[in-house]
Amino acid sequence: MTTLTDYLNHVSCDAALSEVITTVTDVGKTIAQLLRKGALADILGEAGNQNVQGEDQKKLDVLANDLLLDALAQNSHCAGVASEELDHATPANVDGSLLVLFDPLDGSSNIDINMAVGTIFSILPYNRQGQASKDQDFLQPGTKQLAAGYLLYGTSTMLALTITDTVVMFSLDPDTGDYIVVEEQVQIDADTSEYSINSSNYRYWRAPMQQYIDELIAGEAGVRERDFNTRWVAAMVGDVHRILCRGGLFTYPFDTKYANKAGKLRLMYEANPMSLLIERAGGSATDAVNRILDIEPTDIHQRVPVVLGSKNEVNYVRELHLQHANKQG
Numbered sequence: 259m260t261t262l263t264d265y266l267n268h269v270s271c272d273a274a275l276s277e278v279i280t281t282v283t284d285v286g287k288t289i290a291q292l293l294r295k296g297a298l299a300d301i302l303g304e305a306g307n308q309n310v311q312g313e314d315q316k317k318l319d320v321l322a323n324d325l326l327l328d329a330l331a332q333n334s335h336c337a338g339v340a341s342e343e344l345d346h347a348t349p350a351n352v353d354g355s356l357l358v359l360f361d362p363l364d365g366s367s368n369i370d371i372n373m374a375v376g377t378i379f380s381i382l383p384y385n386r387q388g389q390a391s392k393d394q395d396f397l398q399p400g401t402k403q404l405a406a407g408y409l410l411y412g413t414s415t416m417l418a419l420t421i422t423d424t425v426v427m428f429s430l431d432p433d434t435g436d437y438i439v440v441e442e443q444v445q446i447d448a449d450t451s452e453y454s455i456n457s458s459n460y461r462y463w464r465a466p467m468q469q470y471i472d473e474l475i476a477g478e479a480g481v482r483e484r485d486f487n488t489r490w491v492a493a494m495v496g497d498v499h500r501i502l503c504r505g506g507l508f509t510y511p512f513d514t515k516y517a518n519k520a521g522k523l524r525l526m527y528e529a530n531p532m533s534l535l536i537e538r539a540g541g542s543a544t545d546a547v548n549r550i551l552d553i554e555p556t557d558i559h560q561r562v563p564v565v566l567g568s569k570n571e572v573n574y575v576r577e578l579h580l581q582h583a584n585k586q587g
């Protein structure tokens with residue numbers, strides 16, 4: 259039985275990085291406990307305010323955010339924290355060498371219905387030690403991530419983590435409180451017949467995405483000559499987890515529903531960490547044309563279209579978008 263601590267030692271993970279990962283995953287245990295109690299812990303329902311994105315916050319969004327923020331502020335290696343729920347990054351310890359970004363509670367609409375939710379995190383280097391960190395310091399492309407992962411609070415609590423060139427999956431043992439390695443090298447098949455999209459937004463998509471989904475729905479009667487299956491957890495953590503387990507394609511594409519926003523998902527807290535996991539597991543992640551990890555961020559809260567998962571399927575979506583762009587001239 260390899261615990262998370264054993265694993266971090268085994269891969270000779272840098273001490274600062276190990277400590278920050280341990281802080282985040284320890285908070286994950288607290289969030290998992292609260293979720294297990296559910297209504298009995300008074301964690302369900304609305305917080306009564308909106309976040310910087312104009313979304314109604316749930317009690318657990320606020321609680322998970324505060325737990326992570328407080329724990330990381332006390333970690334001497336953490337120079338600053340950026341959260342989906344906060345307007346600006348929060349400086350932490352000026353001598354810290356790491357920046358931590360997180361979506362404290364992904365899939366908030368699932369909280370009140372006892373369905374899967376998660377915490378997504380990304381760790382970047384801090385380059386101005388000795389000075390207080392600012393939003394600007396977090397604007398690094400996804401390729402710079404030193405580690406990324408998520409906690410999935412499902413029927414069991416699981417951790418997916420990448421710090422080397424592989425993705426490792428852990429299960430939280432509720433009896434001992436240890437994260438135990440259950441999959442040492444997660445690999446995604448290049449082909450798939452399963453896809454995830456919120457189809458109710460069909461009329462807001464661009465033509466190549468509409469064409470792609472039309473082809474999948476046509477199944478064996480259409481140009482793809484085989485049937486496809488849909489799954490939608492409504493928590494990115496859940497859909498990405500399924501893809502790491504058995505392949506698939508997940509997309510929250512560009513749509514015109516969210517005025518002046520490229521899509522729904524956030525580059526820094528969702529797309530980048532998930533893209534690193536997916537690529538390290540052999541899959542691909544793009545905004546439909548460009549590799550997500552290469553995007554130079556301009557705003558800590560920026561949104562980005564996301565297409566990720568099994569390589570051949572992601573490439574096919576990309577080809578359709580490129581063909582469409584070429585036709586437009």
Ligand code: F6P
Binds near residue numbers: 456
């Ligand atoms: O964080 C945004 C998010 O909750 C993702 O986790 C999820 O994939 C998506 O939004 C669900 O969106 P919708 O409400 O459109 O189904």
Ligand code: MN
Binds near residue numbers: 361363364528
């Ligand atoms: Mn989210």
